[in-house]
Amino acid sequence: MHLSPFASAEPTPESLAHYAHTFGLPAAQDPLLSYTEHVVKWDSRTRTPRFVVERVSSTSIAGQAARKEQFKEETTLEPRFRNRLRDFKGTGLDRGHLAAAANHKDDQGAMDDTFVMSNVAPQLPAFNRGYWQQLERFVRGLAPQFDNVYVITGPLYLPTAQRSNRDSGALLMEYMVIGTPPAMVHVPNYYFKVVIGCRKQAGRDVVAVAAFVLPNQAIEPTTNLRQFLVPLGALEAAAGLKFMPHAQQVFTDAAWQGLDETTAALTVRGIKQLQLPSPPQLLQQPAHDNSAGGTRSLGASLLSLATTRHDLVHLCAVVECKVTLIEMQQAVRAVKRAKQPMP
Template identity: 25%
Template sequence: AKGTPEQIVSYEGMTISYNPAKHVPNWVAWELTADETRGKEPRAQNFQANESVAGCADPWDYSYSGYDRGHMAPASDMKWSRNAMKESFYMTNICPQVKSFNSGTWKRLEEKCRTWAQCDSAIVIIAGPVLTDSITESIGDNRVAVPKRFFKIIASPYANPPRGIAFILNNGKNKGGLQEAAVSIDSVESLTGHDFFSTLPDDIERLVESQCRFHYWSTLKPTEK
């Protein structure tokens, strides 16, 4: 979005637009392939600040806040590389999340994305906080913004035909679960002001961004290899 403070940070497994004013990412984007979902790298343990990123939060900003350090790109999507795993624990990839949401609906959607990557051989995922909502709460010495909602976009540009779906989720309870939260990518772009797929050919962009077919995605099953 125009005027949004950002520093673009490129990591091995993801690209991040970091917001130095809010001390959380604007968005985190990554590709997930079927092969990557089968990685064996163990989960990293240590969250750390990325000193080269202006305004990066510190792990202890979250201490005693009542909020989880919630991954935008999940650690389990980075099991294919030790370095990608380590970088997913940088605070540039983290937002304050309500514990029951982080370990509940958000986690379920992460697991679904891994299934979808196995079905389609590769998907593109973009996740982040909705920073156009009025932010009324912050935590820690750095005053890290606590988002009221999060978005996640999943696009399968290589599927035939290409398809996409998105979700807008409350940072807390989500009545009706993922099905109620499913929206088109267009509606996330309208809400956040970000234009995510401007680099895709126009016809694919229109097709992928206007869809919201939750039933189709919910019934995908990986093919046995």
């Protein structure tokens, strides 16, 4: 028998562990990048953020920091693992912010940080300058209503409803990539935004949560924002992320289940003007066993949340989740301008 110099005839768990580390284990170059007012978890495979976390407040949106529009590469990332300015050139795609620049007007450094390419992912112009901006304005509109608003934003890759030719039971995943092989930048076909509003109310700490998923495409500006609500639990499964791990240790399983049930009750369905690659099978409310039988009403779901030790509520149950007429008009103009791609 031929024996490799890296193996023994009867390997033990200890020797296997030792040999696995001989050359070092393969390591993803996915650092956590901290900036003045936001944090990025980088994904070196897609060359986009895995997620971006920021805090928005009345103070952060009210400053006088200038929007310089000067994008720059994140030089702490190896060139082969980062997105580059030239990757976007000639693609017709925008460098879409995940942490919105206008959320950080209180500090010039924080504003400038949002133009570092680690905060950028490819977006269609009509989406970036249209409904995505409406959602960002909606988030800023929450700042006066809460002590702090925490926002988690990231790309999402979802298969379409079309079936694979080889296997009728499999869904088909299709999305674009840009750049130069092999260092390609992936173009997400969806984006998510988890919004968490925190405030004190009647002597209690209230945590209001909503999760939105939007397709990376032109969206009719008058579309109801609640069209894009998804259950937090389903989004976590699709994204492979736990968005609020500390809070999940505080609130009961029943509270989180109630939050998802409330989402299902609040979501607007059947909007005809949108012909979207629909993700209902992936992001629908999962079935739950209920000792009382049947699905609880919206009122019952809200009651179950309010009677826990802490108040976990759905954001759209305590504020109006909609975009304003002014925002719609701005979005219409933005979509028209989007016919001319950014340089």
